[in-house]
Amino acid sequence: MTPRLSVDFVDAGSVPATDRGLLYGDGLFETLRIVDGRMPLWERHTARLLAGCERLRFPPPDTTRLRVELGRLAAGLPDAVARVTVTRGGGERGYAPPTTPRPTVVVAVSPLTLDARAPSEGVAVRVCDTRLAAQPLLAGLKHINRLEQVLARAEWDDPAIGEGLLRDIDGDIVSATAANLFAVFDGELVTPAVDRAGVAGVARAEVLAVRDVRVVRMNLARLLEADEVFLTSAVRGILPVRACEGRTWQAGPAARALQAHWRDIGLPSPMGRKDSDR
Missing domain, CATH: 3.20.10.10 (D-amino Acid Aminotransferase, subunit A, domain 2)
Incomplete structure (x- = not known):
């Protein structure tokens, strides 16, 4: 099954070629399991994500909105794996980070089955x-x-x-x-x-x-x-x-x-x- 994707909370499958996540690996991600719409380790995922944004010094995503988006994309899947990627967003060419970053949020959700043994x-x-x-x-x-x-x-x-x-x-x-x-x-x-x-x-x-x-x-x-x-x-x-x-x-x-x-x-x-x- 093709992953269900959204970029900045809109159904989409691509990000700009100038995104700093693509150019420099300037971003963070979380991979989580969603069981019947529930995310048992959600608080730990958000705590790590927020702490990572603080350490990398760019604004964090709205985690309440993010949870709603995960639930939307996982709807109908009894067991799913989701990846949330947050980058610093776009900027001028070069390593120097933008003074006012606008992070990109990418969410991908797929059905999950693993080796049961x-x-x-x-x-x-x-x-x-x-x-x-x-x-x-x-x-x-x-x-x-x-x-x-x-x-x-x-x-x-x-x-x-x-x-x-x-x-x-x-x-x-x-x-x-x-x-x-x-x-x-x-x-x-x-x-x-x-x-x-x-x-x-x-x-x-x-x-x-x-x-x-x-x-x-x-x-x-x-x-x-x-x-x-x-x-x-x-x-x-x-x-x-x-x-x-x-x-x-x-x-x-x-x-x-x-x-x-x-x-x-x-x-x-x-x-x-x-x-x-x-």
Whole structure:
């Protein structure tokens, strides 16, 4: 199905060639799941989007209007994935931002089906060669320049591999290409820091809010010593990791409890199959 699209709250499928999002990656995006018109993680998505606009210093969109637009485009879809892209808008040629930016808001909504086996059986992951550069000014933001993730995802085409793990230039694990990572050591739940690189995911924020979690720096050798490993995604939910670098795991109690929490807040396990690059 062709995505349902709007630009600046009007049905459309294109933006001007001079938009700074297209020219410079000057913008932010959110990817969220909509179930029967409900958006259980909406407040976390809007909080991140508003904080990102403040950090990049351009006006945020009207989030009330944005929610109405998402509901309009998702009407009739029992399970949908939406992408909201907000750019700084147009401007004069060159990197200097306009003094009075007029942001562009693009909304795309599509039906969602994912691999229904992944939450129960877990996913195999690989370690990517592509490294994430350290840039504290952008760390945590979901900005629209995703070239590191594009290069990392291009490293494999094996359908048996569900995700790729990304390290920073020091060799510490940061995240997966499109998910955050958690591990359990002797009953303690930990997650990598995202203050130098990576995205502070909405699902990660939900886990941090409902569980005791220690934020750490962790290299690959340490990760492979974990008792349990799982990924978190606002769209895909809680995905146990079953294999990495020859190490195997069973889905553990931490992941299972969080999957139950996901169901409780209105995000049931997905049905059917589709690509999982979300």
